[in-house]
Amino acid sequence: MTQKIDAKELDVIVIGAGPAGGSVARELAKRGRKVLLIERSQEIGEPNYSTAGTSKETVDEFGLPEKILSATWDTFLFATPRVQASFKYPGGKGYVLDFAGLKRFLVEDAAYYGAEVMVGTNVSEFIEEGERFSGVRYHGSLGSGEARAKLIIDATGHNELANAKLKINPLSTEWLGNAMEYVMTNVPESLKTTLAFYFGSEYAYRGYSWIFPMNGNRDAKVGTSALGPMPKDKSLEDLQKKFINALPYFEKMEPIEIHAGAARADGGVKNHVYKNIVLIGDSAHQINPLLGEGIRHALFAGRLAAGIIDQWLSEKDANDGDLKRRYEAAWKKKFGTAWRLSNLAIKYAAGFNDKQWDETIEAIGKLSPDDFFRLISDYDPKVLLKYPSLAAKMIKIKLS
Numbered sequence: 387m388t389q390k391i392d393a394k395e396l397d398v399i400v401i402g403a404g405p406a407g408g409s410v411a412r413e414l415a416k417r418g419r420k421v422l423l424i425e426r427s428q429e430i431g432e433p434n435y436s437t438a439g440t441s442k443e444t445v446d447e448f449g450l451p452e453k454i455l456s457a458t459w460d461t462f463l464f465a466t467p468r469v470q471a472s473f474k475y476p477g478g479k480g481y482v483l484d485f486a487g488l489k490r491f492l493v494e495d496a497a498y499y500g501a502e503v504m505v506g507t508n509v510s511e512f513i514e515e516g517e518r519f520s521g522v523r524y525h526g527s528l529g530s531g532e533a534r535a536k537l538i539i540d541a542t543g544h545n546e547l548a549n550a551k552l553k554i555n556p557l558s559t560e561w562l563g564n565a566m567e568y569v570m571t572n573v574p575e576s577l578k579t580t581l582a583f584y585f586g587s588e589y590a591y592r593g594y595s596w597i598f599p600m601n602g603n604r605d606a607k608v609g610t611s612a613l614g615p616m617p618k619d620k621s622l623e624d625l626q627k628k629f630i631n632a633l634p635y636f637e638k639m640e641p642i643e644i645h646a647g648a649a650r651a652d653g654g655v656k657n658h659v660y661k662n663i664v665l666i667g668d669s670a671h672q673i674n675p676l677l678g679e680g681i682r683h684a685l686f687a688g689r690l691a692a693g694i695i696d697q698w699l700s701e702k703d704a705n706d707g708d709l710k711r712r713y714e715a716a717w718k719k720k721f722g723t724a725w726r727l728s729n730l731a732i733k734y735a736a737g738f739n740d741k742q743w744d745e746t747i748e749a750i751g752k753l754s755p756d757d758f759f760r761l762i763s764d765y766d767p768k769v770l771l772k773y774p775s776l777a778a779k780m781i782k783i784k785l786s
Contacts, residue, residue: 396533404667419696440482440679456483457598460479546665566644570608
């Protein structure tokens with residue numbers, strides 16, 4: 387347990403122990419930095435609301451242990467009530483992670499390398515001294531006080547603590563995605579190794595619904611999402627019930643958990659760094675807008691930020707402007723183009739009617755499995771150059 391944290395000289399305070407916060411704390415602690423990780427939940431791993439599908443490459447790249455791999459998948463399914471596009475990958479393509487287990491692993495690894503952890507603790511204020519922030523004030527299960535560090539990382543997810551308190555970036559609900567998910571027993575045999583996405587008014591509202599396997603492919607995560615403000619006569623609970631009633635799979639399935647969460651799918655914030663505060667993960671809207679994938683990018687953001695911060699802390703003459711330029715340039719180089727194109731794609735498809743969704747999925751079904759994966763996982767628009775008729779078809783669908 388953290389002892390006398392108020393009297394310690396810290397390098398970095400990380401607020402939030404999700405995938406981004408856990409990742410950056412782990413990476414910085416490995417580099418020998420003095421790190422304090424503050425998490426408001428009473429238990430690392432909560433809240434447990436991510437669907438958490440990812441590829442094998444994610445597991446290999448970030449050294450994730452087998453114990454957090456909840457299920458395997460080898461098929462992508464996109465469907466409306468009338469049209470389906472299915473992509474099969476013999477031998478398996480990826481995993482559905484135990485999301486709570488992932489967060490525990492990252493924090494336990496960070497602690498192993500020397501990071502200090504405070505659970506059940508809220509940050510109430512950023513301490514501003516002169517032109518910078520010297521630390522935070524906190525209160526919670528382990529007491530109240532102040533912690534001071536050279537740099538602060540906000541990884542508080544869609545709650546966006548720094549944004550809410552310091553107005554670093556504008557907050558908007560236009561592209562705020564809200565989701566509800568059940569964990570259900572008895573996943574049907576036909577979907578045991580499938581990441582299934584469902585589109586159209588019978589399944590979702592300005593978003594999509596899904597069925598992902600978990601728990602050794604015995605159970606499933608079943609959810610629905612909505613992008614932006616919903617009409618007063620609609621709710622996530624109603625949408626979830628509608629989706630479950632629309633498919634025969636659920637007749638023998640029973641819910642054993644309920645999760646809910648939110649994320650901003652707007653392509654990212656303008657300012658990732660403000661003075662000596664760095665925003666990563668969902669706090670920086672680092673979730674890809676196309677299908678809402680966030681975990682892989684949160685892990686990458688943590689590793690990217692840690693490398694830049696570690697170097698910055700080692701330089702006596704480095705200033706906050708240097709940190710901002712380096713991190714934002716590195717993030718844009720890796721994901722800038724992909725994020726812009728994905729954001730355009732989701733704005734393009736928002737508001738599709740059922741006929742447009744049918745035609746879109748029919749068109750997507752023309753892609754080869756490898757090209758489809760490159761498009762939705764690697765965000766590689768060059769794939770479409772191999773399918774000139776597909777681009778023309780998509781334009782025609784939008785205008786129809």
